[in-house]
Amino acid sequence: MVKQPPLLRTEKLTRTLTGEIPITLVKQADVAIHAGEFVAIVGPSGSGKSSLLYLLGLLDKPTSGDLFFDGMNMSTATEHERARTRLAKMGFVFQFHFLLPEFSALENVLLPMQQLGEVPFEQGKARAIELLTRLGLKEQMHKRPHQLSGGQSQRVAIARALINKPQMLLADEPTGNLDSTSGNTVKQMFRELARTENCALAIVTHDDSFSAQADRTIHIVDGVIQP
Amino acid sequence: MRLLLAIAFRHLMARKRQSVVSLAGIVLGVAFFMAISSLMQGSEADFIRRLIDNSPHITITDEYRTNKRQPVFEAYPNAAIQLRNISPMPENRGIRGYIQTLQLLKTYPGVRASPSLSGQGILTFAGRNIGLTVTGMIPADIQGVTTIGKYMQKGKVLDLETDSNGILIGETLSRKYGVDMGDSLPITSGTGTTRSFKVVGIFRTGRGGYDERNAFVTLPRAQALLGQPNRINSIIIKLDDAYQARTLASQIETAIGYKAESWQEQSEDMLSTLVIRNIIMYTVVSAVLLVAAFGIYNVISTVVLEKQRDIAILKSMGFEAHEIQTIFVSQGVMLGFAGAAAGVPLGVALMTGLMQVKMKVPGTREPITMPLSWEWNIFAIAIAFAVTASILAALLPARKASKIEPVEILRGGF
Ligand SMILES: Nc1ncnc2c1ncn2[C@@H]1O[C@H](COP(=O)(O)OP(=O)(O)OP(=O)(O)O)[C@@H](O)[C@H]1O
Ligand SMILES: [Mg+2]
Numbered sequence: 074m075v076k077q078p079p080l081l082r083t084e085k086l087t088r089t090l091t092g093e094i095p096i097t098l099v100k101q102a103d104v105a106i107h108a109g110e111f112v113a114i115v116g117p118s119g120s121g122k123s124s125l126l127y128l129l130g131l132l133d134k135p136t137s138g139d140l141f142f143d144g145m146n147m148s149t150a151t152e153h154e155r156a157r158t159r160l161a162k163m164g165f166v167f168q169f170h171f172l173l174p175e176f177s178a179l180e181n182v183l184l185p186m187q188q189l190g191e192v193p194f195e196q197g198k199a200r201a202i203e204l205l206t207r208l209g210l211k212e213q214m215h216k217r218p219h220q221l222s223g224g225q226s227q228r229v230a231i232a233r234a235l236i237n238k239p240q241m242l243l244a245d246e247p248t249g250n251l252d253s254t255s256g257n258t259v260k261q262m263f264r265e266l267a268r269t270e271n272c273a274l275a276i277v278t279h280d281d282s283f284s285a286q287a288d289r290t291i292h293i294v295d296g297v298i299q300p
Numbered sequence: 301m302r303l304l305l306a307i308a309f310r311h312l313m314a315r316k317r318q319s320v321v322s323l324a325g326i327v328l329g330v331a332f333f334m335a336i337s338s339l340m341q342g343s344e345a346d347f348i349r350r351l352i353d354n355s356p357h358i359t360i361t362d363e364y365r366t367n368k369r370q371p372v373f374e375a376y377p378n379a380a381i382q383l384r385n386i387s388p389m390p391e392n393r394g395i396r397g398y399i400q401t402l403q404l405l406k407t408y409p410g411v412r413a414s415p416s417l418s419g420q421g422i423l424t425f426a427g428r429n430i431g432l433t434v435t436g437m438i439p440a441d442i443q444g445v446t447t448i449g450k451y452m453q454k455g456k457v458l459d460l461e462t463d464s465n466g467i468l469i470g471e472t473l474s475r476k477y478g479v480d481m482g483d484s485l486p487i488t489s490g491t492g493t494t495r496s497f498k499v500v501g502i503f504r505t506g507r508g509g510y511d512e513r514n515a516f517v518t519l520p521r522a523q524a525l526l527g528q529p530n531r532i533n534s535i536i537i538k539l540d541d542a543y544q545a546r547t548l549a550s551q552i553e554t555a556i557g558y559k560a561e562s563w564q565e566q567s568e569d570m571l572s573t574l575v576i577r578n579i580i581m582y583t584v585v586s587a588v589l590l591v592a593a594f595g596i597y598n599v600i601s602t603v604v605l606e607k608q609r610d611i612a613i614l615k616s617m618g619f620e621a622h623e624i625q626t627i628f629v630s631q632g633v634m635l636g637f638a639g640a641a642a643g644v645p646l647g648v649a650l651m652t653g654l655m656q657v658k659m660k661v662p663g664t665r666e667p668i669t670m671p672l673s674w675e676w677n678i679f680a681i682a683i684a685f686a687v688t689a690s691i692l693a694a695l696l697p698a699r700k701a702s703k704i705e706p707v708e709i710l711r712g713g714f
Binding site: 169 | 612706
């Protein structure tokens, strides 16, 4: 493998909740994720996996430490720059799909693309249809979220996360809410897409068979990354 | 922006019933606001128009606003001895040099003036003594400054010119005592002079007391009857532009010294009552719109509460706080404009309906219709008020929505 600077790198990333009793969610985390790499984040329940993922995905701000993404220091970036980075370079999939119920599957997928506004609508729409087709949702495209099954909704969420060709996809237990069959489909989709789109994957999972497929595993216990 | 509007619109459409109810509030608010303010403006304009038509624009009377300083005080401004109980020199009442005053008034453009002399007289008729206010005037001049001509039931004001011994009396007097055209009426003044007048006209203003106690004769006759030759005690002025009255009145007063009162000054009480009435009515209608705004606040708050997860995902995707705020504020804008769009036709319908209403007011013979104003500002204010109230109502929940932290929602899962 050619040595390249990592896509995402953190230095002593720490997140503490201030309160009467301060709680440290993530402690001194040093993480490096390279372009196209599949990293699984594992650990016992309550260990801080989600908290770490929110920090890596710029959804939460660290109390101390630095985060570099695509060569940019995100700790000093403005809220606007962080939002633009999430929109253009990152994609999110959560345990619960969080599709907007008033929009069809296709419209949900198109939302981030329209918000970014860099691709002509028709071109973006073609890409959305292609993504949905690859995810096996050609027939379900115009359905509303409430007309879709959990697995189908999750696949729509994946398509939505990928529509802007992100450099990294972050997922928090994406199969946690699915039965094993649709879970397997979704897992397969992730790997396939990550390979073809050359998109890094950071996935929090409890599923050993899923983490076994990862290039690398980050093990976290009590907010501390295990060596 | 189009995307934000689309999201806002979808939110409202997903909550049709609630949106329609809150919309109905705005619609009714706008319609009532329009109907009421149209009535208010209309009746105010009508009232002022009547006031301007029926009352003198400026009245000059033989009074001074402040008593004249005694000559002794003028002569010795720094005197050491104080004089008490000085009473003003008895002065023959009336406006002195009125001919010159009238001449002066003629130099102002758009001014019509009519001199008159009023005094008390006693009519002895059918064995009764009836008190009358006798006003002497110049028929051609009075036509130009009062509406008396409109009220003539029998005869004309100008008939006084042909029959210099004529008198115009009120309809009540005529009816009550059976006085009719051509009858001869002996009137005695306070000085003891008695003159006989011939009825040449009967007027009816509709005000019973006025129609019983007032009579009009020519100015020379009144001067003779009241023993005040070459005197008058008031000048009534009508202007082409009634709103010049205030400034002109003070100009005239400084020029001639006698008190000159504009119609605004004379009706100050009534005009300030109008202002208070306006404040009360507008407070009430604004309250209607305010209640409607609460309806909007309610819907948008509900939407925000229900949409926390959607807001979280939108923010995680890269929608910024101000964009989230825009989504919900534009819901207020949409409801406000939709409410105004439906409210204006309803208001117009309401106003048209009110115009058809005919009322019989006691004391008048003809049914009156409601005076409505169709000024454009009624529409503009109603629309602006509805939209502003809606936006303000939306602003609070919208700000709350924009402050939602996605991580907090995501941590909580559902
Ligand atoms: N707002 C909060 N207030 C207090 N404690 C919190 C808060 N958010 C998280 N925690 C605690 O921080 C720790 C880490 O939480 P986090 O959600 O990151 O764990 P996790 O590894 O994702 O767990 P799971 O596998 O159950 O999702 C937990 O012990 C949790 O109880
Ligand atoms: Mg978690």
